[in-house]
Amino acid sequence: MPGGPMSQRREKAQILDAAGITRAITRIAHEIVERNNGVQDIVLVGLRSRGVDLAHRIAVKLEEIEGTKVPVGALDITLYRDDLGKAETQPVVRRTEIPFAINDKKVVLVDDVLYTGRSCRAAMDALMDLGRPRLLQLAVLVDRGHRELPIRADYVGKNMPTSHQEQVQVLLTEEDGVDRVVILEETAD
């Protein structure tokens, strides 16, 4: 395999525990309500896969706060990536499931980590092919910096400056059996 063996990574620090994640989601939900004067016309679209889990959790909070169910969709951006053919392995295409019209809706994109901004760019292109939302906002659990595109999140659970060598890993009970966010660093091997 080209590129040599995978480098080893070890946990450097935990930046959010289960309670921290819950608090961040609660705050994001409140900010969405405040910024949009309620949840009228709001729909949540999570990026596969952990963004979808986070979107569902935000939807639960929004229902607690406003008493209204907010639609949640799932977006797979694989077909819109700008690094197809560059990545070492080919990403598996998963399903986009947005069972509602997004025309004239206020769409909140939800992702776990905001890094270069390239996933968000792909998500915006993918969404625009599905319709014409009235406005688009971005919610992320962790903003780790190092943007390569002029993209900024509207709702951030935790700002966490990192180095390029580090990796931010979001673990959620739905996928990983545990709720925590950690920074991994490379070890000399």
Add this chain to the structure above:
Amino acid sequence: MGTGLKRKDLLGTRDLSPEEIGLILDTAISMKEIASRDIKKVPTLRGKTIINLFYEPSTRTRTSFEIAGKWMSADVINISTSSSSVVKGETLKDTGLTLQAMHPDVVVIRHSAAGAPQILAGLLKASVINAGDGAHEHPTQALLDLFTIREKRGTLAGLKVAIVGDILHSRVARSNIFAMQKMGMQVRVCGPATMLPRYMDRLGVEVFSRIEPAIADVDIIMMLRIQLERQGGGLFPTLREYSKLFGLNLDRLKAAKQDVLIMHPGPINRGVEISPEVADGPYSLILNQVENGVAIRMAVLYLLAGGQAAAN
């Protein structure tokens, strides 16, 4: 995360692993969603060139590859041999080398000679997809058939299928037999003795000479087209007799399971191998097969040309 197909070309189902078949079918689920959109276009294969090189007539397969490529933003060029240098006597090798000089990423070939795609694959840097070679293989047809069955039944393993008709000349039957067996299905074939290859049982399929027992307890009946263009003559006395003995009509269907699925790779000879009432009936999946063909071809194009796994 994830790996593509570990191959440059798709020449047949015989050398595909069950995992590869599963990956193609799963990828096609995502591709099918794109067909339901208002804007049927994703940028995945932007800047890639696909050449459809068809030495035999085809409507659905060529159109299906063309739509699949275009929905993924590739540039698709169709070459039909009646309007190309082939009529001036150019050999497959020279056609291949000429195309190579134009740097295509994928060449989809249909040819009347078995093995033509293999020859082309050895000549070209581009990925070669076999869209039917003689009586050899037609892998994307088998994959779309499996996809259609799985979509209706939820699973493939354990299902019984009867393939009825001209097995001898059918690349669809061959590709399906290999693929279905890999996915754990039980395959039986049925047709006039003159249209059954010898030693069929060595492939692990059951052979029936009469249609009634063949279709009695199967989950799927796949009718094959009588390929008038490949008949040297003398394989059966008359079309009418063939239809009487091996055609699928409502009366004959009473012997089958209530919820049996009817498939046909098309184009159908109405009233010969299948009666119009059956072809247009509630259990007929013939048009689902066509619809799913686009999704399967998008999946194959993505997996061969969409990432690192392709090219080198």
